[in-house]
Amino acid sequence: DVKVTQSSRYLVKRTGEKVFLECVQDMDHENMFWYRQDPGLGLRLIYFSYDVKMKEKGDIPEGYSVSREKKERFSLILESASTNQTSMYLCASSFAGGENTIYFGEGSWLTVV
Amino acid sequence: RKEVEQDPGPFNVPEGATVAFNCTYSNSASQSFFWYRQDCRKEPKLLMSVYSSGNEDGRFTAQLNRASQYISLLIRDSKLSDSATYLCVVNDAFSGGYNKLIFGAGTRLAVHP
Numbered sequence: 226d227v228k229v230t231q232s233s234r235y236l237v238k239r240t241g242e243k244v245f246l247e248c249v250q251d252m253d254h255e256n257m258f259w260y261r262q263d264p265g266l267g268l269r270l271i272y273f274s275y276d277v278k279m280k281e282k283g284d285i286p287e288g289y290s291v292s293r294e295k296k297e298r299f300s301l302i303l304e305s306a307s308t309n310q311t312s313m314y315l316c317a318s319s320f321a322g323g324e325n326t327i328y329f330g331e332g333s334w335l336t337v338v
Numbered sequence: 339r340k341e342v343e344q345d346p347g348p349f350n351v352p353e354g355a356t357v358a359f360n361c362t363y364s365n366s367a368s369q370s371f372f373w374y375r376q377d378c379r380k381e382p383k384l385l386m387s388v389y390s391s392g393n394e395d396g397r398f399t400a401q402l403n404r405a406s407q408y409i410s411l412l413i414r415d416s417k418l419s420d421s422a423t424y425l426c427v428v429n430d431a432f433s434g435g436y437n438k439l440i441f442g443a444g445t446r447l448a449v450h451p
Contacts, residue, residue, distance in 0.1 A: 267443035329381035
């Protein structure tokens with residue numbers, strides 16, 4: 226069965242803290258993605274990666290960075306968390322090619338206070 | 339104009355009703371189209387792909403009108419378990435060989451007894 230695992234489901238962090246969100250997939254997918262989802266705005270792409278050590282900016286990369294050292298793992302980093310980064314963060318993965326289904330992790334709910 | 343637009347709803351319908359959701363997209367070069375379902379506080383999951391000829395999966399029918407840049411989802415004989423948010427998703431191809439999924443903000447459906 227397809228599995229995308231986000232290690233932290235619920236986090237509360239203080240403004241200015243460094244935050245790591247980890248994502249692991251077990252399907253040998255080439256592509257991995259980080260989205261955030263906010264009410265009324267839908268899912269917005271932060272960063273994606275189509276191969277190990279490769280990354281591309283999405284629509285809203287400001288304030289975020291990513292790391293993909295291994296094919297199965299894609300990390301999202303908030304260098305200095307701010308209150309406007311309070312959101313639900315969704316990791317996803319897929320095989321290369323536009324027709325392939327994208328699979329999501331269960332989401333990480335981050336609150337920055 | 340948003341790249342993918344949906345009526346946010348909510349659509350409140352009784353069990354057994356037929357309900358239709360519409361979605362418009364702005365990029366005429368979009369390549370593929372999907373409907374995802376998202377339950378409250380859960381991750382989105384693929385409901386069905388949308389093909390040019392239209393396609394059906396049980397009680398669900400999806401249609402694509404490329405000329406009008408319009409996608410629809412019809413649910414017949416609604417069940418309580420159909421209550422969820424339905425996301426319209428468009429796949430745009432970009433130079434560099436990668437694809438980008440663009441999500442609508444979702445239409446909320448509430449089916450009541």
